[in-house]
Amino acid sequence: MTVEHLKKRVQERMDWREQDKIKQERLQARQKEIDEAPDTKFTDFWCDDCELYVTAEGRKSIANDWNNGVYIAFYIGNCPLDHRVTRRITDTIHDPYFKHFKRTRSEEADILQPDDYGFKTLYGNQLDT
């Protein structure tokens, strides 16, 4: 085995250990996030069935994400009509409330802006003066 070959193997081993360390730290941070979240929490939810924002008591729930080998935590609540609503504690990028919020915000942003041609047609040029 050449020295270069050995060096490469040592480097690979170090890289692997470094990656493993980062992975462990992420897992710990995630666990801390789950542990520190209160068991119940009054929070805002988006109910997809009612198409309404509702405030309800969420109960912390933890599930195993088998695909990624991690735990995912979320709050489960019920809207006034008893539909199940959820909020993410971990992986907030998948949070249904924020997802909906962002979607409606970008839809609003798509609604005519003052410098749009359509806006001027509808409202005239009074903003130009």
Ligand SMILES: [Zn+2]
């Ligand atoms: Zn509902």
